[in-house]
Amino acid sequence: MAAKKACETMGKSLVEDVHRWGSMKQTGVSLRYMMEFGSKPTQRNLLISAQFLHKELPIRIARRVIDLDSLPYGLSKKPAVLKVRDWYLDSFRDLRSFPDIKDTNDEKEFTDMIKAVKVRHNNVVPMMALGVKQLKKSLNPNIVNEDLVEIHQFLDRFYLSRIGIRMLIGQHVELHNPNPSPHVVGYIHTKMSPVEVIRNACEDARAICCREYGSCPEVKIFGDPSFTFAYVPLHLHLMVFELVKNSLRAVEERFMDSDKLAPPVRIIVADGIEDVTIKISDEGGGIPRSGLPKIFTYLYSTADNSFDSDPELESGDSITMAGYGYGIPITRLYARYFGGDLQIISMEGYGTDAYLHLSRLGDSQEPLP
Incomplete structure (x- = not known):
């Protein structure tokens, strides 16, 4: 057929x-x-x-x-x-x-x-x-x-x-x-500083949050800026941007009408022997446990869809605050592409922690679907 x-x-x-x-x-x-x-x-x-x-x-x-x-x-x-x-x-x-x-x-x-x-x-x-x-x-x-x-x-x-x-x-x-x-070989940076890439991605995500909401929570980054490893900065930027954008949105919406100061999003960079792990923590209220499996699917988004009209208007690696609910599943694929992974742990009523694991061995083969 x-x-x-x-x-x-x-x-x-x-x-x-x-x-x-x-x-x-x-x-x-x-x-x-x-x-x-x-x-x-x-x-x-x-x-x-x-x-x-x-x-x-x-x-x-x-x-x-x-x-x-x-x-x-x-x-x-x-x-x-x-x-x-x-x-x-x-x-x-x-x-x-x-x-x-x-x-x-x-x-x-x-x-x-x-x-x-x-x-x-x-x-x-x-x-x-x-x-x-x-x-x-x-x-x-x-x-x-x-x-x-x-x-x-x-x-x-x-x-x-x-x-x-x-x-x-x-x-x-x-x-x-x-x-x-x-240190740059095509798309790969052999001495990439994750803290530096994270800082740039956070600035981009905060700029979008400010544009959408008029204000934006702080982001605090904990990690050694001089630590480097070989990776693709473009991929890391896309992943961190997506995760931080979600955290900022959750915090901003939770504290929008509150007289309390919105708490910062915290990012920790840990340098392990096998993995570099980046933890992104927010106090945006979390996700109910029943909703957690859905965040890795392509048919679910907490936000309203952002392109009912013409998808041609989107750019190649589109940057909207919340759109077609593809950010999380695609971020996990980017992590897995070079042998890493993404895990999300949530406390409903408090906030969400995203753990982005990046393999630093560099010798895992591409997963070929």
């Missing part, structure tokens, strides 16, 4: 090609490998990297096309989901029609092409969120979240894969840019 559905819009040979590539084995890479390989971005290394992506990206993208075409409850037929599928198909077509990469010239052209692929997929998250929203409107209200397990599992796979695709493309593209520091 799924293949037939795709055939109607895709043409038989393209469908066969997608299925052939989608059944090939994916190859995961580790943070350490990317770091060592990228530390000397010679022409030869860039060529090897491009040749790897030329074969790897179509496999990963084909798998997502097949997934997008076989979703339960008619989600595959929702206009927003069809649009995402078409973006993935266009990218698959572009990659497959690109000839073998033999020299520096080919490599440069290939790099421009995958840069365009990355931009094409900028709005995938808001567009998929819109598709899920279109589905929720049409579903029988008796179908509860538990029945939508398949959709949650699909979205976990889908977004985890997207993180990997964007990391591989971004890493390759960045290696072309003149290096601002000997």
